[in-house]
Amino acid sequence: MKDKSRNEHHDDSNKTSRRDFLKKGILVGAGTVLAGGIVTSFDAFAQGGDTIKVMTTDGKVLKIPASQAIEVGARTEETMQKEGRLGIPGRKWTMVIDLSKCQNARMCMAACQSAHQLKPEMHHINVLQMDHGIGTAPYYMPKPCQHCDNPPCTKVCPVDATFKRQDGIVLVDNERCIGCRFCIAACPYSARVFNWTDPKDKEKYEELEYNMEMNVPQKRGTVTKCVFSADRLREGKLPYCASACPNGVYWFGDMNEDAVTNGTSKETVRFSELVRDNAGYTLLPELGTQPSVYYLPEKDRRVPFKTDLNLNEKHH
Amino acid sequence: MNIRHKIAISITASLFFVSQLAHAQWNIPEDSKTLKAPKPVSAESVIAGKALYNTNCASCHGQPGENNAIALSPKPTDLGSSEFQARSTEGSVYFQVSEGMGTMPSFKTSLKDDECWQLAQYIRSFSAEGAVDLSSQSKDLDLRLDLTSKEHKIIAVAYDKGASVEGVKVAFFIKRYFGNLPIGVSKTNANGFAQAQFPTDIPGADTLGTTEVIVKFAEEDLYGKKIITEKVAWGKPFKFINPLDDNHLWASRANTPTWLLLSYLGVVGGVWLTILWVVGQILKIRTYGKWH
Structure with a gap:
């Protein structure tokens, strides 16, 4: 509540009223669409009652009697803030990344960046070129936030802006974030990025309600990171990156159900069996961060590694 | 050769090159x-x-x-x-x-x-x-489910207008959040029965172990889309332990570990007590000065 009053304080009155108008318009518009898109009674017109203009989700502008407009349960910023903090009860999300399948198509990155309003140089997920040492075979490694069960980042946040939910997801609330970047320094996986400049398409996103499950609209001077596509999980859909991958790299699921589903082939398998049979591991386990992201080793790769970098070169 | 010719030649050459790239690289041996x-x-x-x-x-x-x-x-x-x-x-x-x-x-x-x-x-x-x-x-078959709760066996019966059908592949699944987990495919026997064993260690959705079983024809193109779902209490009982109910170092303010809260308050309290003591001593000096 504190944040809300702070925001309203900063907004000038003109902007607030315009935002409120749009907010209502969108709510009522969504209402008409959900009601079948047809206004069945025009009695209010005949009686000369008040009418309002609403825009439907497919872009049509309609005039409907004000008395007929029903507000539907669209998620307001307040509910999104509340639910976003709590998470989805009973779940423990996990991701398994099969390194043997990754061939650097980078479609995960593109899908993620377009969903989360990120500039090309900003990554919630990044595909890295790796090797284990001199003489070993190089490989590609997609690296999202590890959503640790013992996250170092949330410990150092002085304002409770980054936090862990009951379903295991670590989120950032950019309404609270003061941009101190302690969390960026604390994260051993370099999973966080900072909005040094105005975000991509700032004007386009400005009027949207802030949804912390997407961290959109992004805000200059705040930290952003992978959110495990918390908004998609709520709808029972796989994350943006997992769904976009053409190579079957990503498995995603609920550890409590012991099942993960492949984003490409939509196959579902036992999480415990997949990780056990393929020698799954987590990154930097010695730090005790207990990541929720597991990796399967890059054995039996189906395509040769192509790069202009010589990763096996000896460094002096 | 004028410039147009040169352009035309280079475009034709590049088109030829591109078409070569698109097709000619598959080198399939004749045998x-x-x-x-x-x-x-x-x-x-x-x-x-x-x-x-x-x-x-x-x-x-x-x-x-x-x-x-x-x-x-x-x-x-x-x-x-x-x-x-x-x-x-x-x-x-x-x-x-x-x-x-x-x-x-x-x-x-x-x-x-x-x-x-x-x-x-x-x-x-x-x-x-x-x-x-x-x-x-293709035949339009029907599917029925028999559950033997003792041995946790799922038995599907395929039948066509009342008569059971042999040799039909039936696929068994357990419903999970993002998709269906396959637990077996088996062919119907002479009596039209196909069966699958429910896994012993699969977690259910609640403390009763409620799990949703889904049965379909494995070859839907031949036998039609029939999906039967049934809830059984055969899963491993699952109780959600909310990590936010406990105090952790990584948790937000409301879930601060007690030792951290106590040591912080102890340090702050100690500092304040010291300041108050010093102020008290200074006041004492002043009152002594007034008397003497």
Whole structure:
């Protein structure tokens, strides 16, 4: 509540009223669409009652009697803030990344960046070129936030802006974030990025309600990171990156159900069996961060590694 | 030679080069082209191939004949197109699936040999010579579920107008959040029964172990889409332990560990007490000064 009053304080009155108008318009518009898109009674017109203009989700502008407009349960910023903090009860999300399948198509990155309003140089997920040492075979490694069960980042946040939910997801609330970047320094996986400049398409996103499950609209001077596509999980859909991958790299699921589903082939398998049979591991386990992201080793790769970098070169 | 000629020549040359890139790199040996699958094409192999296609190929190539491949460079071929079919044989497709080329991976490590052949037979079913008429063989069957709660066995019965049907593949699943977890496929016996054992260690949705079982025909193209779901209390009882109910160092303010809170308050309290004591001492000095 504190944040809300702070925001309203900063907004000038003109902007607030315009935002409120749009907010209502969108709510009522969504209402008409959900009601079948047809206004069945025009009695209010005949009686000369008040009418309002609403825009439907497919872009049509309609005039409907004000008395007929029903507000539907669209998620307001307040509910999104509340639910976003709590998470989805009973779940423990996990991701398994099969390194043997990754061939650097980078479609995960593109899908993620377009969903989360990120500039090309900003990554919630990044595909890295790796090797284990001199003489070993190089490989590609997609690296999202590890959503640790013992996250170092949330410990150092002085304002409770980054936090862990009951379903295991670590989120950032950019309404609270003061941009101190302690969390960026604390994260051993370099999973966080900072909005040094105005975000991509700032004007386009400005009027949207802030949804912390997407961290959109992004805000200059705040930290952003992978959110495990918390908004998609709520709808029972796989994350943006997992769904976009053409190579079957990503498995995603609920550890409590012991099942993960492949984003490409939509196959579902036992999480415990997949990780056990393929020698799954987590990154930097010695730090005790207990990541929720597991990796399967890059054995039996189906395509040769192509790069202009010589990763096996000896460094002096 | 004027500038127009030069441009025309360079465009023709680059077009030729591009077309070479798109096609000529597949180097399929002649004896592979004439190779035939160990088992002749059948409704069963085409349906199995279709399932394999949807899990392994569709993400790049899209659905055959619909020209909806994803935007990769070079663009994946539409495998239902007549151009592709005209230059293909069962053996050539088998070679392409198992060996791969460029961005297209080799599937011989991830698929079995007969699976590669099933894929080839499915892909070739879009040509005149490889086509299999599924509609003439398809039956509209019914499915019923019998659950034996003692042994946790799921028994499905396939029947056609009251009479049980033999030799129908039935697939059993457990519902999970993002998809259905397969637990077995079995063929109906002479009595029309197919059965699967419910796994002992699969977590249920609640403390009772409630789990949703889903049963379908494995070959839906032949027997129709029948989906039966049933809730059983056979799963491992699951109790959600909310990590936010406990105090952790990583948790937000409300869930601060007691030791941290106490030591912090102790330090702050100690500092304040010291300050108050010092102020008290100074006041004492002043009052002493007034008296003497």
